[in-house]
Amino acid sequence: MELLLVVVGAIIVTALADRWGLQPALIIVVTGIAASFLPGFRTPELDSHVLLAVILPPLLFSAAVNFSFPTFIRNIRPILGLGVALVMVTAFAVAAISAWLVVVPLTFGGALVLGAIVAPPDAVTAVAVGRRLGLPKKVMAVLTGESLINDAAALVLFSVAVAQVTGSHTFITNPALLFGYTALLGSAVGAVLGYATLWIRRSLNNPALETVQGLVAPFAAFLLAENVHASGVLAVVAAGFVVGSGTLVAGYQTRLQERYVWNSLDVLLEAFVFAYIGLHLRFVLDDLNEAHESLTSVGLASTIVLAVVVLIRPLSVFVMFGPWLLSQYRDRKATPLAPPLSGRSACATTDTRSPRSGKWWSAIDRRPLSWQDNVVVSWAGMRGVVTLAAAAAVPVTTASGEPFPHRATIQAIAFAVTVGTVLLQGATLPLLIRRLKLAFSEGDTGEDREETLKAERVVHEAAVEVFAHFRAHPPDGIDPKVLDEIRHLVARQSQDADEMPSPESHTLRAEVFAALYREVLRAQRASLIEQRDLGAVDEEAVRAMLDRLDLQEAAVSARLERRI
Structure with missing residues (x-):
């Protein structure tokens, strides 16, 4: 009690x-x-x-x-x-x-x-x-x-x-x-x-x-x-x-x-x-x-x-x-013509990491x-x-x-x-x-916006790659115009969920749509994780984008279920 x-x-x-x-x-x-x-x-x-x-x-x-x-x-x-x-x-x-x-x-x-x-x-x-x-x-x-x-x-x-x-x-x-x-x-x-x-x-x-x-x-x-x-x-x-x-x-x-x-x-x-x-x-x-x-x-x-x-x-x-800070201070004194950077922006813009060689310590x-x-x-x-x-x-x-x-x-x-x-x-x-x-601060907001844009570019490029592969290797037995329609529907995703075919129906068009839609999401998520692990995109931005993809998929699925 x-x-x-x-x-x-x-x-x-x-x-x-x-x-x-x-x-x-x-x-x-x-x-x-x-x-x-x-x-x-x-x-x-x-x-x-x-x-x-x-x-x-x-x-x-x-x-x-x-x-x-x-x-x-x-x-x-x-x-x-x-x-x-x-x-x-x-x-x-x-x-x-x-x-x-x-x-x-x-x-x-x-x-x-x-x-x-x-x-x-x-x-x-x-x-x-x-x-x-x-x-x-x-x-x-x-x-x-x-x-x-x-x-x-x-x-x-x-x-x-x-x-x-x-x-x-x-x-x-x-x-x-x-x-x-x-x-x-x-x-x-x-x-x-x-x-x-x-x-x-x-x-x-x-x-x-x-x-x-x-x-x-x-x-x-x-x-x-x-x-x-x-x-x-x-x-x-x-x-x-x-x-x-x-x-x-x-x-x-x-x-x-x-x-x-x-x-x-x-x-x-x-x-x-x-x-x-x-x-x-x-x-x-x-x-x-x-x-x-x-x-x-x-x-x-x-x-x-x-x-x-x-x-x-x-x-x-x-x-x-402390030695890192003193070294940083001496480096700044040695370059007086460089514009002064705040501690935060200095860390955000100066990357002294060694090139990646495939070894874990290089990261x-x-x-x-x-x-x-x-x-x-x-x-x-x-x-x-x-x-x-x-x-x-x-x-x-x-x-x-x-x-x-x-x-x-x-x-x-x-x-x-x-x-x-x-x-x-x-x-x-x-x-x-x-x-x-x-x-x-304003600088932080700008930095966050930049990371968000990076995540959006990663998602867009992953989708483009999947669409290119889809175009080069179309499934058999379906009209090219229908394939193009499916590609545009997937690209619009949740905005036009009411126009999408149900993935649960057993028509060829629905099956192709479902396979392409899931492949795009899979590629986008995998690409985000890869870029995060490489340090190319900030983790918070990647996590936010993954959340958006999950919510987007949930919204599409819910609207399709209601329509059915």
Whole structure:
């Protein structure tokens, strides 16, 4: 009953926040904190395995399905820097400072457990804000890619740190080998399951069943990988990439249906997660009282850890990407006659990528982010569901049966860091984006129009090729005038759907029309995907054009069915 109330309340608050133009995540957290102190309210408590195995997989899978793998590879350098290196730096920085200051008596092992818990940012809020305000596409790609892999790095480090404190053993004792094993095997399990999903989907030919199968895929990938001690996170991401790249195998009805199902599920789960964060404040305070921990000491330690988490990201981003910015600045100084470019337009017009040689590393985008983009990336460090789940997963006892040292303190600090980053960074990120003039502008609109025109040219050229082949190899047994009429009807597509022959009727004219119409759509979709993967057309423009083709096919099919 409590869970149902939380879900309903979170949906209501989300609707009100959208109506008022506010950030739902912030309003939900604040409302949850206030609700946790209502008399008689019982905070719902979920096992950490439920949070990881039920909440996380669909969120990751949805992001991966809608994110092209070639785009991930093009931005692999900043993604790995933020998703792996920065997670490790943050964890060890928190551990070193927490153990050194001795505000709360944590050993280095216990402090490393805390560091691993608070290290991975949850980019859900940052990506949602960036998409609404219109961040540069490269920044969006970096933030999305980071969110897909940073959880895996943090959870591996967490398991190693917990094993060290409890005196138990991990599956593989060497941390580097453990991470390599979990990453490679997890990715392999996810890829195999993704291809299996596509193989099954080809034989279903039922939009409802295909959608249900898609909903099952992330949970299956996560559980299968975890059962062989691999990374369930990377298994879900790999499965999402495979299913997303093979989405053209499904019919337009399945794609349209899945799009709305996943969007709805994302809204529901994100609202629940932020409500769960807010509602846990009183629960955390009760645990501290039962453990007889000093609220003052824990509050001071939480403030210090929050400061470390917030500051270490900008410092690390500057260290990782600063040399690129300095090189960019020196290049501009060396060419004073060149017209000044904004950070955004510079990234959009200067392409320093090497020519494609067929090797995957030749596709890596080596263009630096502008300093404005780096500032936004460095401030997008809100914590979320993985931090909560990892905190709840801290064992109650060690291998010897003793209580886990300062478990309640670690969980309280993790909760404070999660709420603090959501309220501090989440509230100021939109203002920062606007002040840096990275929100929608005339230049952005022009750039988007250019990408849309590119996508339209790709679609037109693909159709022209199919028509040329149709003209050169006409089907037998049908009048040339009828063939020409069919070609013009297909070219006009949905505008003249009432004049089109029914694909379900068994006349030769109808069969030729249906075959040509479907071949044009197939070629257009395949050409769009190819140009996207080559980096010739922006992913957002390709996705929008694919949506238009699906809606166009749906409109034509619906009008034909009504006419029949």
